[in-house]
Amino acid sequence: MKMKAICSFLVFLFLLQPITAFANDTSEKQYVYDFAGILTEDELQELQTIATEYSNKRETDFILLTTNDTEGKDIIPYMQDFYDEKALGYNKPHGNTAILTIDMEHRDFYLAGFGVAETYLHDSRLDTIRDEINPDLANGSYADAFISFITLADEYFDIEPEEEIYDESGAESGYYEDYATTDEYEQSAGNILFQFWFQLLVSLGIAVIVVGMMIYHSGGKVTINQRTYLNETNSRLTDRRDTYVRTSVTRQLRPQNNNNNSGGGGGVTGGGHSHSGSRGSF
Secondary structure (H helix, E strand, O other): OOHHHHHHHHHHHHHHHHHHHHHHHHHHHEEEEEEEOOHHHHHHHHHHHHHHHHHHHOOOOEEEEEOOOOOOOEEEEEEOHHHHHHHHOOOOOOEEEEEEEEHHHHHHHEEEOOOOOHHOOOOOHHHHHHHHHHHHHHHHOOOOOOHHHHHHHHHHOOOHHHHHEEEEOOEEEEEEOOOHHHHHHHHHHHHHHHOOHHHHHHHHHHHHHHHHHHHHHOOOOOOOOOOOOOOOOOOOOOOOOOOOOOOOOOOOOOOOOOOOOOOOOOOOOOOOOOEEEEEOOO
C-alpha cells in the first residue's frame, strides 16, 4: 500500500510539472524587445518591472520595441507586422496594447494604441506624449523615454474620451483640451460668453464701430490742384509721358518645413487590426 501511494504521488507530481511551467511562462511575459541593444541589463530589468506593473493596472500591455533594422520597411508597417506576428495583447491575442517603437537606423519613433488603448490613447493624446518624450530620445535617455511613455499614458486612462472638447485655439494643429470632470464643460457651455451667437454679435458691433471711425477720419478738404506748384511765368513743361521699358521678375526659393517631428496618425495592420498613432524623429 505504501509503495502504491508513493507511486501515485510521483505520477501526480509528474503531471503537475507542465501546469507549473505554463504558469511561470505567463507570469514572465516579455514587454521589452530591445533588438537594437540600446539598454543596459539594469534598465531592461527595471523597464520590465514597470511595464508589468502598469500593464496589470490598466489591463493593457505596454511594449517597448527597438531595432537597428526594419527589414526595408517604414517604421509603421514594421511595428504593425510585429504586432500581428507576436499577437500582442493583455486580454487576448491582438488585444489591448500600447507600444513605443524606436528605429535607431533612421532615428524615427512611433507610438501606437490597440484595443482599448486606441480609444484612451487616440492620435491627439499620443501627439502630446510624443512631444514630451522627444527630448529624452534626442539625449539618448531611452529608458526614461519609455518610463515617461507609460506614466503619461497611464494618466490618460483616467480621463474618459467623451470628457474632452475640441480646443478652438488649436484647431489648426488638432489638439484637444481635456476636462477632468464634465462639470467644467457644462459650466463653460452654459456661460453666455462662450455662446457663438453672443460672440458673433460682439464681433459685428466692434467691426461697425471701427469702420465708422475710419470713414469719419478719412475725409478732408482738398486745397491743392494741378496748378498749385506751377510757375506759369518760368515753367517750360509742355507735355509728359511714361515709357514702358521692361519687367523684372525676381525668383526666391520658398523655405521648406523640415520639421519631421510630427504626423503619422493611426492605421490598420496587415492582419486587419486598427490602431491610433503618432510619429516623430529625434
